[in-house]
Amino acid sequence: MVKEKEFTGLRDELSLQRQAMPWIKVDKEYHFTGVNGHETLSDLFADKSQLIVYHFMYGPDWGERGCKSCSFWADNFNGIDVHLANRDATLLAVSRAPLAKIEQFKAKMGWNFKWVSSYGSDFNYDYHVSFTEESVANGTAVYNYKSHDNTGESPGISVFYKDEDGIIYHTYSTYARGLDMLNGAYHYMDLLPKGRDESNLPWSMAWLDYHDSYAD
Numbered sequence: 001m002v003k004e005k006e007f008t009g010l011r012d013e014l015s016l017q018r019q020a021m022p023w024i025k026v027d028k029e030y031h032f033t034g035v036n037g038h039e040t041l042s043d044l045f046a047d048k049s050q051l052i053v054y055h056f057m058y059g060p061d062w063g064e065r066g067c068k069s070c071s072f073w074a075d076n077f078n079g080i081d082v083h084l085a086n087r088d089a090t091l092l093a094v095s096r097a098p099l100a101k102i103e104q105f106k107a108k109m110g111w112n113f114k115w116v117s118s119y120g121s122d123f124n125y126d127y128h129v130s131f132t133e134e135s136v137a138n139g140t141a142v143y144n145y146k147s148h149d150n151t152g153e154s155p156g157i158s159v160f161y162k163d164e165d166g167i168i169y170h171t172y173s174t175y176a177r178g179l180d181m182l183n184g185a186y187h188y189m190d191l192l193p194k195g196r197d198e199s200n201l202p203w204s205m206a207w208l209d210y211h212d213s214y215a216d
Contacts, residue, residue: 018172021171021172023161023169023170023171024169024170024171025167025168025169025170026041026160026168026169026170028122028126029041030118030121030122030123031118031120031121032044032094032116032117032118032121032123033098033099033116033117033119034099034114034115034116034117035099035103039116041123041160041168042162042166042168044090044092044116045090045160045162046085046090048085048088048089048090049088049161049162049163050088050089050090050159050160050161050162051089051090051092051159051160051161051162052084052089052090052091052092052157052158052159053092053093053094053127053157053158053159053160054070054073054074054077054091054092054093054094054155054156054157054182055093055094055095055124055127055129055154055155055156055157055158056070056074056093056094056095056115056155057069057070057095057129057153057154057155058070058095058096058097058101058102058105058153059095059096059097059130059152059153060096060097060098060119062097062101064101064104064105064108065105065108065210066095066097066102066105067153067155068205068208068209068210069155069205069208070155071109071210071211072183072185072205072208073155073179073182073183074093074109074111074113075109075185075211076182076183076184076185077091077093077111077113078110078111078112078113081113081114090114091113091114092113092114092115092116093113093114093115093116094115094116094117094118094123094124095115095117095118095153096117096118096119096124096130096153097117097119098117098119099116099117099119102115102116102117103115108212109210109211109212124153127156127158127170127173128142128143128148128154128156128173128175129143129153129154129155129156129175130152130153130154131143131148131150131151131152131154132151133151136148136149136150136151143175143176144175144176144178145175154175155175155176155179156173156174156175156179157173157174157175157178157179157182158170158172158173159171159172159173
Protein backbone atom coordinates (compact mmCIF):
# COMPACT_ATOMS: atom_id res chain seq x y z
CA MET A 1 0.00 0.00 0.00
CA VAL A 2 2.87 2.38 0.82
CA LYS A 3 4.47 1.72 -2.57
CA GLU A 4 1.15 2.19 -4.37
CA LYS A 5 0.54 5.53 -2.63
CA GLU A 6 4.07 6.61 -3.51
CA PHE A 7 3.45 5.65 -7.14
CA THR A 8 0.18 7.60 -7.17
CA GLY A 9 2.01 10.69 -5.93
CA LEU A 10 4.74 10.28 -8.55
CA ARG A 11 2.13 9.84 -11.28
CA ASP A 12 0.37 13.05 -10.23
CA GLU A 13 3.73 14.85 -10.21
CA LEU A 14 4.55 13.52 -13.68
CA SER A 15 1.15 14.64 -15.01
CA LEU A 16 1.80 18.18 -13.80
CA GLN A 17 5.23 18.17 -15.43
CA ARG A 18 3.71 16.89 -18.66
CA GLN A 19 1.11 19.66 -18.64
CA ALA A 20 3.83 22.26 -18.07
CA MET A 21 5.86 21.25 -21.13
CA PRO A 22 6.32 23.93 -23.84
CA TRP A 23 3.79 24.04 -26.66
CA ILE A 24 4.95 23.96 -30.28
CA LYS A 25 2.93 25.99 -32.77
CA VAL A 26 1.63 23.95 -35.72
CA ASP A 27 2.31 26.00 -38.85
CA LYS A 28 1.56 23.34 -41.49
CA GLU A 29 -1.93 22.75 -42.87
CA TYR A 30 -2.86 19.06 -42.60
CA HIS A 31 -5.71 17.44 -44.50
CA PHE A 32 -7.74 14.36 -43.60
CA THR A 33 -10.66 12.39 -44.99
CA GLY A 34 -13.53 11.42 -42.70
CA VAL A 35 -17.12 10.26 -43.11
CA ASN A 36 -18.14 13.90 -43.54
CA GLY A 37 -15.57 14.49 -46.27
CA HIS A 38 -12.45 16.66 -46.22
CA GLU A 39 -11.29 17.94 -42.82
CA THR A 40 -8.34 19.99 -41.63
CA LEU A 41 -6.52 19.49 -38.34
CA SER A 42 -8.53 22.41 -36.97
CA ASP A 43 -11.77 20.69 -38.02
CA LEU A 44 -10.84 17.57 -36.05
CA PHE A 45 -11.16 19.49 -32.79
CA ALA A 46 -14.92 19.86 -33.47
CA ASP A 47 -16.07 22.39 -30.87
CA LYS A 48 -13.38 21.49 -28.32
CA SER A 49 -10.05 23.17 -27.55
CA GLN A 50 -8.13 19.92 -26.95
CA LEU A 51 -7.49 17.03 -29.32
CA ILE A 52 -6.10 13.54 -28.62
CA VAL A 53 -4.92 11.62 -31.68
CA TYR A 54 -4.19 7.91 -31.55
CA HIS A 55 -1.84 7.03 -34.41
CA PHE A 56 -3.33 3.69 -35.45
CA MET A 57 -1.00 1.47 -37.49
CA TYR A 58 -2.84 0.85 -40.77
CA GLY A 59 -0.88 1.51 -43.94
CA PRO A 60 -2.45 2.27 -47.32
CA ASP A 61 -1.17 -1.00 -48.81
CA TRP A 62 -2.39 -3.22 -45.95
CA GLY A 63 -5.26 -5.70 -46.28
CA GLU A 64 -8.68 -5.65 -44.64
CA ARG A 65 -7.42 -5.27 -41.05
CA GLY A 66 -5.26 -2.75 -39.24
CA CYS A 67 -2.64 -3.54 -36.61
CA LYS A 68 -3.60 -6.22 -34.09
CA SER A 69 -1.89 -4.43 -31.20
CA CYS A 70 -3.46 -1.07 -32.07
CA SER A 71 -6.81 -2.87 -32.18
CA PHE A 72 -6.19 -4.00 -28.59
CA TRP A 73 -5.74 -0.35 -27.62
CA ALA A 74 -8.74 0.76 -29.69
CA ASP A 75 -10.98 -1.69 -27.81
CA ASN A 76 -10.51 0.71 -24.88
CA PHE A 77 -11.85 3.74 -26.82
CA ASN A 78 -15.54 2.95 -27.30
CA GLY A 79 -17.65 5.13 -25.03
CA ILE A 80 -14.90 7.20 -23.44
CA ASP A 81 -15.07 9.85 -26.19
CA VAL A 82 -18.35 11.07 -24.67
CA HIS A 83 -16.71 11.58 -21.28
CA LEU A 84 -13.70 13.32 -22.83
CA ALA A 85 -15.99 15.60 -24.82
CA ASN A 86 -17.45 16.77 -21.53
CA ARG A 87 -13.94 17.73 -20.46
CA ASP A 88 -13.33 19.86 -23.57
CA ALA A 89 -11.41 17.16 -25.45
CA THR A 90 -11.93 15.24 -28.70
CA LEU A 91 -10.49 11.74 -29.10
CA LEU A 92 -10.00 10.10 -32.49
CA ALA A 93 -7.74 7.78 -34.46
CA VAL A 94 -5.69 8.61 -37.57
CA SER A 95 -4.22 6.17 -40.09
CA ARG A 96 -2.74 6.40 -43.58
CA ALA A 97 -5.08 3.71 -44.91
CA PRO A 98 -7.83 4.99 -47.24
CA LEU A 99 -11.11 5.80 -45.50
CA ALA A 100 -12.99 2.95 -47.21
CA LYS A 101 -10.66 0.39 -45.62
CA ILE A 102 -10.86 2.12 -42.25
CA GLU A 103 -14.65 2.21 -42.26
CA GLN A 104 -14.94 -1.44 -43.29
CA PHE A 105 -12.55 -2.59 -40.56
CA LYS A 106 -14.13 -0.31 -37.97
CA ALA A 107 -17.59 -1.72 -38.69
CA LYS A 108 -16.31 -5.29 -38.47
CA MET A 109 -14.80 -4.57 -35.05
CA GLY A 110 -17.92 -2.79 -33.75
CA TRP A 111 -16.15 0.47 -32.93
CA ASN A 112 -17.94 3.82 -32.91
CA PHE A 113 -15.12 6.30 -32.17
CA LYS A 114 -14.07 8.73 -34.89
CA TRP A 115 -11.30 7.54 -37.22
CA VAL A 116 -9.98 9.52 -40.18
CA SER A 117 -7.52 8.90 -43.00
CA SER A 118 -4.37 10.98 -43.42
CA TYR A 119 -3.63 9.40 -46.80
CA GLY A 120 -1.64 11.83 -48.96
CA SER A 121 -0.76 14.03 -45.96
CA ASP A 122 2.57 14.53 -44.18
CA PHE A 123 0.86 14.21 -40.80
CA ASN A 124 2.08 10.70 -39.89
CA TYR A 125 5.60 11.46 -41.05
CA ASP A 126 5.82 14.79 -39.23
CA TYR A 127 4.65 13.20 -35.96
CA HIS A 128 7.11 10.32 -36.31
CA VAL A 129 4.83 7.32 -36.74
CA SER A 130 5.41 6.63 -40.46
CA PHE A 131 8.77 6.31 -42.15
CA THR A 132 10.07 6.23 -45.70
CA GLU A 133 13.00 4.18 -46.97
CA GLU A 134 14.81 7.45 -47.68
CA SER A 135 14.44 8.74 -44.10
CA VAL A 136 15.71 5.44 -42.68
CA ALA A 137 18.64 5.39 -45.12
CA ASN A 138 19.75 8.96 -44.40
CA GLY A 139 19.30 8.64 -40.63
CA THR A 140 16.50 11.21 -40.26
CA ALA A 141 13.86 8.65 -39.16
CA VAL A 142 13.07 9.19 -35.46
CA TYR A 143 10.68 7.13 -33.33
CA ASN A 144 10.22 7.46 -29.57
CA TYR A 145 12.77 10.29 -29.60
CA LYS A 146 15.62 8.21 -30.98
CA SER A 147 16.91 6.96 -34.34
CA HIS A 148 14.62 4.51 -36.11
CA ASP A 149 15.62 1.86 -38.65
CA ASN A 150 12.29 0.43 -39.86
CA THR A 151 10.04 1.68 -42.66
CA GLY A 152 6.27 1.57 -42.47
CA GLU A 153 4.03 2.38 -39.50
CA SER A 154 4.44 2.66 -35.72
CA PRO A 155 1.95 3.51 -32.95
CA GLY A 156 1.76 6.70 -30.94
CA ILE A 157 -0.42 9.35 -29.35
CA SER A 158 -0.22 13.08 -30.03
CA VAL A 159 -2.07 15.86 -28.21
CA PHE A 160 -2.97 19.31 -29.53
CA TYR A 161 -4.51 22.53 -28.24
CA LYS A 162 -6.39 25.20 -30.19
CA ASP A 163 -6.65 28.68 -28.68
CA GLU A 164 -9.43 31.24 -29.12
CA ASP A 165 -7.72 32.66 -32.22
CA GLY A 166 -7.68 29.24 -33.88
CA ILE A 167 -3.92 28.78 -33.48
CA ILE A 168 -3.00 25.13 -32.95
CA TYR A 169 -0.21 23.87 -30.73
CA HIS A 170 1.33 20.43 -30.38
CA THR A 171 1.56 19.87 -26.62
CA TYR A 172 2.64 16.23 -26.21
CA SER A 173 3.42 12.95 -27.95
CA THR A 174 4.23 9.50 -26.61
CA TYR A 175 5.21 6.23 -28.24
CA ALA A 176 6.05 2.56 -27.53
CA ARG A 177 5.69 1.75 -23.80
CA GLY A 178 4.39 5.27 -23.23
CA LEU A 179 1.11 3.97 -24.64
CA ASP A 180 0.70 1.48 -21.78
CA MET A 181 -1.20 3.98 -19.66
CA LEU A 182 -3.95 4.12 -22.30
CA ASN A 183 -4.69 0.39 -22.24
CA GLY A 184 -7.11 -0.42 -19.44
CA ALA A 185 -6.97 -4.18 -20.07
CA TYR A 186 -3.24 -4.28 -19.37
CA HIS A 187 -3.75 -2.43 -16.10
CA TYR A 188 -6.33 -4.99 -15.04
CA MET A 189 -3.82 -7.75 -15.89
CA ASP A 190 -1.26 -6.01 -13.69
CA LEU A 191 -3.61 -6.63 -10.74
CA LEU A 192 -3.71 -10.38 -11.39
CA PRO A 193 -1.48 -12.84 -9.49
CA LYS A 194 0.05 -13.93 -12.84
CA GLY A 195 0.33 -10.35 -14.11
CA ARG A 196 0.59 -10.01 -17.89
CA ASP A 197 2.12 -13.50 -18.02
CA GLU A 198 4.17 -12.69 -21.13
CA SER A 199 7.71 -13.54 -20.03
CA ASN A 200 7.76 -17.03 -21.57
CA LEU A 201 6.26 -16.03 -24.92
CA PRO A 202 8.28 -15.59 -28.15
CA TRP A 203 7.47 -11.86 -27.86
CA SER A 204 5.42 -9.95 -25.32
CA MET A 205 2.13 -9.83 -27.24
CA ALA A 206 2.31 -13.22 -28.95
CA TRP A 207 -0.91 -14.20 -27.16
CA LEU A 208 -2.91 -11.31 -28.65
CA ASP A 209 -5.60 -11.60 -31.33
CA TYR A 210 -8.42 -9.41 -32.64
CA HIS A 211 -11.35 -9.53 -30.23
CA ASP A 212 -13.48 -11.35 -32.81
CA SER A 213 -10.82 -14.00 -33.57
CA TYR A 214 -10.13 -15.77 -30.28
CA ALA A 215 -11.08 -19.43 -30.21
CA ASP A 216 -14.16 -20.22 -28.12
